[in-house]
Amino acid sequence: MKITDIISALDLKVISGKSGLSNEATGGYVSDLLSDVIGNSKEGQIWITLQTHQNIIAVASLKDISAIIIVKGFIPEADTIEKSNTENIPVLGTDLDTFNITGRLFELLKKE
Amino acid sequence: MQFSHKIAGGDFSKAGNVASAVKKVLRQMNIDHSVSKRVVIALYEGEVNVVAHAYSGVIDVDIDETRIKITISDKGPGIADIDQAMEEGYSTASPKVRENGFGAGMGLSNMRKNSDAMRISSVPGEGTIVEITNYTKPDPEKNMIIEDLGREPFVKELR
Numbered sequence: 001m002k003i004t005d006i007i008s009a010l011d012l013k014v015i016s017g018k019s020g021l022s023n024e025a026t027g028g029y030v031s032d033l034l035s036d037v038i039g040n041s042k043e044g045q046i047w048i049t050l051q052t053h054q055n056i057i058a059v060a061s062l063k064d065i066s067a068i069i070i071v072k073g074f075i076p077e078a079d080t081i082e083k084s085n086t087e088n089i090p091v092l093g094t095d096l097d098t099f100n101i102t103g104r105l106f107e108l109l110k111k112e
Numbered sequence: 113m114q115f116s117h118k119i120a121g122g123d124f125s126k127a128g129n130v131a132s133a134v135k136k137v138l139r140q141m142n143i144d145h146s147v148s149k150r151v152v153i154a155l156y157e158g159e160v161n162v163v164a165h166a167y168s169g170v171i172d173v174d175i176d177e178t179r180i181k182i183t184i185s186d187k188g189p190g191i192a193d194i195d196q197a198m199e200e201g202y203s204t205a206s207p208k209v210r211e212n213g214f215g216a217g218m219g220l221s222n223m224r225k226n227s228d229a230m231r232i233s234s235v236p237g238e239g240t241i242v243e244i245t246n247y248t249k250p251d252p253e254k255n256m257i258i259e260d261l262g263r264e265p266f267v268k269e270l271r
Contacts, residue, residue, distance in 0.1 A: 033213050033218070034212075034214055035160075035214065035216045035222055036216060038153050038156055038157065039153065039218060039222045039226075049213075051212070051213045053212055053213075054125060055124060055127055055128065055214075058127060058129075058132065058156075061128075062128065062132065062135060062152050
């Protein structure tokens with residue numbers, strides 16, 4: 001499913017990385033530990049996390065993550081936003097917590 | 113092809129830059145995607161280890177047709193007990209490092225899983241050298257052998 005379709009279905013806010021909005025999401029991964037994401041996420045997945053610092057973009061870029069969803073209305077730091085724009089990785093925001101946004105994303109991708 | 117990068121301890125803003133640069137080089141060289149993915153994971157973890165634990169480090173990358181060899185040498189506290197450090201979940205990271213989602217104690221084990229050969233030597237109080245090698249041709253047979261060696265795929269060299 002396209003990131004743009006997921007954004008409208010889940011009412012996500014586009015924070016940065018607009019040039020990557022046509023990315024295709026192949027699934028999702030949920031973790032706040034960067035080593036876990038580096039070791040276990042798969043190419044094309046959407047990553048749901050509460051981390052907001054710029055290292056999440058480095059990890060997402062290395063793993064070819066399709067987009068990052070930041071939970072609970074957290075605002076990423078300025079350098080995170082800047083890096084996501086240069087790496088073309090969309091950073092999306094939701095006011096929901098990890099449990100609820102993950103459930104909704106799972107239901108949405110399950111329909112595919 | 114050989115090149116080196118210097119990294120500064122404690123500077124998390126640049127963590128991953130070397131891995132990112134190497135990823136681009138491997139892509140340009142048309143290295144098999146399944147190979148470069150593992151190299152990049154192992155290198156990223158090594159880079160983060162230097163940033164999180166050491167004062168400074170040098171990453172030497174050496175690529176030929178058969179293999180990618182990366183040597184990460186740091187000046188730092190060193191590792192007193194390598195077996196313990198290799199255990200998944202064991203970490204000496206500071207609370208500040210953990211708050212940023214690092215320090216889960218998976219770095220060295222991720223490096224082991226994502227390299228075909230790994231060697232560590234360390235002198236407590238001086239520094240650590242980690243060398244990882246990945247072969248450019250993923251040979252199913254060889255991969256099986258590597259998996260068989262999975263229990264002991266790294267050589268410890270305590271000087």
